[in-house]
Amino acid sequence: MEIVKPDRLQELLNSYANKDVYIHLETTNGSYAAHFNEGFFNAGAFIRNVVVKYELGKVAGESPHRVGLKLPSGWIYAQGITHYTVDEHDRLLMAGLDPDGKLAVALEISETPFTY
Amino acid sequence: MIKEERHVLVIFPHPDDEAFGVSGTISTYIEMGVPVTYACLTLGEMGRNLGNPPFANRETLPQIRKQELKNAAAAMGLTDLRMMGLRDKTIEFEDDEKMIKLVTDLIEDTNPSLIITFYPGLSVHPDHDATGRAVTNAVGRMMEADRPTIYTIAFANHTAEVIGAPDIIHNVEGAAQKKLNTLNAHASQTVWMMRDMEKRLADKDPEALKWLHEERFFTYRFK
Numbered sequence: 098m099e100i101v102k103p104d105r106l107q108e109l110l111n112s113y114a115n116k117d118v119y120i121h122l123e124t125t126n127g128s129y130a131a132h133f134n135e136g137f138f139n140a141g142a143f144i145r146n147v148v149v150k151y152e153l154g155k156v157a158g159e160s161p162h163r164v165g166l167k168l169p170s171g172w173i174y175a176q177g178i179t180h181y182t183v184d185e186h187d188r189l190l191m192a193g194l195d196p197d198g199k200l201a202v203a204l205e206i207s208e209t210p211f212t213y
Numbered sequence: 214m215i216k217e218e219r220h221v222l223v224i225f226p227h228p229d230d231e232a233f234g235v236s237g238t239i240s241t242y243i244e245m246g247v248p249v250t251y252a253c254l255t256l257g258e259m260g261r262n263l264g265n266p267p268f269a270n271r272e273t274l275p276q277i278r279k280q281e282l283k284n285a286a287a288a289m290g291l292t293d294l295r296m297m298g299l300r301d302k303t304i305e306f307e308d309d310e311k312m313i314k315l316v317t318d319l320i321e322d323t324n325p326s327l328i329i330t331f332y333p334g335l336s337v338h339p340d341h342d343a344t345g346r347a348v349t350n351a352v353g354r355m356m357e358a359d360r361p362t363i364y365t366i367a368f369a370n371h372t373a374e375v376i377g378a379p380d381i382i383h384n385v386e387g388a389a390q391k392k393l394n395t396l397n398a399h400a401s402q403t404v405w406m407m408r409d410m411e412k413r414l415a416d417k418d419p420e421a422l423k424w425l426h427e428e429r430f431f432t433y434r435f436k
Contacts (some may be wrong), residue, residue: 098267121271127261128302128338135370143259143302180267190270198265205271212272213300 098180098192103156106181109189110154110164113206121145121205122175146210149173161193164204175204215383218247222325222361224316224348226254226304226340228282229399234366235329236289236395237385238428243290244388250293250323253282254315254344259301262402269401277401285398289391295319305343309350312343316351325361328352332367332431335375353435364430379429386426393425 125141151166151173165174177193184190188207192200205211221242225231231239231251242249256275263269269277279296286294297315299307320328333345345365352360364381385392396403396410413421 098263098270123259123271125259125261128340132337132370180270182270184270184272188272190272192263192267192270194263194265194267196265198263198267199261200263200271201261203271212275213298 098182098190098194101156101160101162101178101181101191103162106156106162106164106191109181109183110156110166110206113189113208114151114154116208117148117150119207119210120147120149120173121203121207121211122173123200123203124175125201127199164191173204175202177202178204215241215245215385217245218242219326220323221247221249221327221329222319222323223249223251223329224254224319224344225251225330226299226338226344227257227301228253228255228278228285229257229402230331230341231289232285232392232395232399232403234428236285237388237392237426238329238383239291240289240388240391240395241383241385248293248323249289249291250295250319250325251286251291252295252297252319254297254299254304255301255340256282256296257301257402260402262405274401278399281399281401285395288394288398293323302340304340304347307343309347312347313351313354316347317354320351320355320361327362327364329364329430330366332365332372332376332433335367335369335372336365337369349433349435360435363433365433367431376431379431381430381432383428383430384426385428389425 123143126139130139131137149168151168153167155165157163161177161179163176164178178191179193181191191204193202195201239249257278258275260274328348330348331341331345333342333349336342396407
């Protein structure tokens with residue numbers, strides 16, 4: 098993955114619009130957050146291999162960026178996106194990495210299913 | 214003094230769970246000629262360390278960790294490594310009976326005199342607790358006379374209040390290099406920690422040496 102170039106990411110988001118795509122969306126503080134910092138309110142969410150068809154995808158803001166997908170009757174968005182790549186399976190992988198290199202958020206779009 | 218066993222079955226959810234507090238024990242059993250099976254439930258797919266600049270992404274991390282796990286097994290001399298194909302952070306959401314059956318099948322296949330796993334409820338990560346729960350539930354269903362002993366790892370901050378002090382302490386000084394090699398095999402997870410640890414070991418920090426040379430377990434007691 099490399100640091101997001103917003104213009105390039107916008108082109109990529111456009112290229113998956115109006116197609117059935119598989120989504121991976123994740124936010125996390127890690128499972129140890131409340132162990133190392135007692136009282137920390139550990140929250141996160143995870144969704145993988147849900148199929149959607151978005152009509153508009155946008156990257157917004159300075160880094161860390163926000164990425165939003167407008168669905169016919171709903172929304173998907175992620176904030177904190179810093180890095181991206183298109184892998185050898187033509188999947189658009191976006192992630193938010195903190196300064197230590199720990200993933201805090203991921204949003205991935207693919208025309209084929211992700212592994213289990 | 215490490216007690217002779219017929220067969221040791223190690224069950225943990227993540228590649229590297231074995232490295233920190235058990236790899237010296239596993240290596241020592243193998244040196245003693247005790248057969249050891251390590252069933253690792255997931256490939257740590259949800260690991261957060263990707264580096265910055267990143268060395269991996271969400272989709273490539275599992276393959277990296279799978280290779281690290283194989284390298285770690287080799288570092289311990291372990292030949293019976295079983296990757297069970299579940300997904301990181303989902304163990305507690307699997308069907309409880311399916312998890313008990315997974316453990317029961319492993320027990321029937323390996324006939325262990327000892328199982329090493331996490332203490333359910335005192336192991337911080339939900340996958341750790343769920344793994345320990347599956348193991349203790351599976352063993353609890355066996356006839357008392359047939360049950361293997363269960364050594365557990367527990368490290369929740371309130372562990373001592375609930376179960377006191379570890380009752381099994383293994384001196385694994387003789388396997389210290391294998392333990393370090395095992396930890397280093399999981400570089401994607403341990404490289405930062407090991408940088409600090411190797412410095413502390415070089416300075417003969419007593420706590421670091423104790424961590425390297427001593428492995429501590431709580432024998433699981435059925436109520």
